[in-house]
Amino acid sequence: MKNCSEKIDQPVPFVDLGLQYENHHAAFEKAIIDTAASTQYIMGAEVSRFEKDFSDFLGVREVVSVASGTDALRLSCLAHDIGPADEILVPANTFIASILGVCELGAQPIPVDVDPETHLLDISDAETRITSKTKGIIPVHLYGQTLNMDSLLDFAERHGLFIIEDACQAHGAEWNGKKAGGFATTGCFSFFPSKNLGAFGDGGAIAVNDSSIAKKLRLLRNYGSIEKYVHETIGTNSRLDSIQAAILNVKLTHLEKWNNNRFCAASRYSNGLADLKSIKTPLFDSSLSQNHVFHLFVIQCEHRDKLQQYLTDRGIQTGIHYPVPIHLHKAFEPWGYSEGTCPIAEKLSKNILSLPMFPEITNNQIDIVINAIKEFYNYEL
Ligand SMILES: Cc1ncc(COP(=O)(O)O)c(C=O)c1O
Known part of the structure; x- marks a missing residue:
């Protein structure tokens, strides 16, 4: 009988932002100092450069930067004139x-x-939830993989719905060679530090293909104004800081390489865990997503909570994305949803586990995680 109760020598973090900083600190520090010296702290050259370069990267007409992914989604909702009479389809x-x-x-x-x-x-489930009040849909390219955008665009067109893409976890993911966030009127991104493209604080952006929507968003993010003291609409203050833009300008040049590293890590996990019957690894199926950028590596597993505790005890950090489906949160009480509304999401919330994933993760760290999972199922249960 193997003794599996010992802690491993080196803990495996869920995400290691320190390594990315160490590897590129000179460029980050220069970007911060140059921005400080420029005194252009709000908007300015770094923000314009980021909006241009990120729109080129995504292959969209324009990018409007904002203060967070949450604001990108909120301002998109405002730009689509969502109101109390409307129902919006969202994943559970x-x-x-x-x-x-x-x-x-x-x-x-x-x-x-x-x-x-x-x-x-699930687009076929969405079909069953359509009513005369349905106005739009917010597909979320969760974990770094895109939805089947052909089916989604067809569904939205048949029902006359707008689409707001939540690409907050999918910087660089593709469907049929086109980047996530570039399919709909607006595509929303978060630059929360641990994202595939992350700032040194909060930040967000909206990818836009329609110039009138882009203009509306530029007004909304800046007190309803493009020209100083001329207020065309009621807006807010939701801008990307210049220092964050400067950091993102450095990081954007590495994004494809980092996404590729994530893909290689995911592939190693998948191969290493392939023969374990108690685990289901994510699909590597080109008909589902042609470029999964593995923001998260999420497995389905038996005895999830015990496995998570076992890994924690051995210094391996994991996460759950997400432990409660959105409709079962207290905040959803006003709408009166109960268990059974979305049975698959409810079941998944009890058996999914996110394994350590970041571009700098080493093969050795991945093997430590794989071996610990194997030990758990082979010896501990
Ligand atoms: C799917 C998804 N949507 C929206 C957000 C919100 O982004 P932010 O934290 O930048 O407000 C996040 C980020 O955590 C996310 O993962």
């Missing part, structure tokens, strides 16, 4: 921020169940 398995803009504007988020393999919004 996502981070709550995906739907906060909908709620803030008084519209009703309608939870849609998810696909049991990809954990993404």
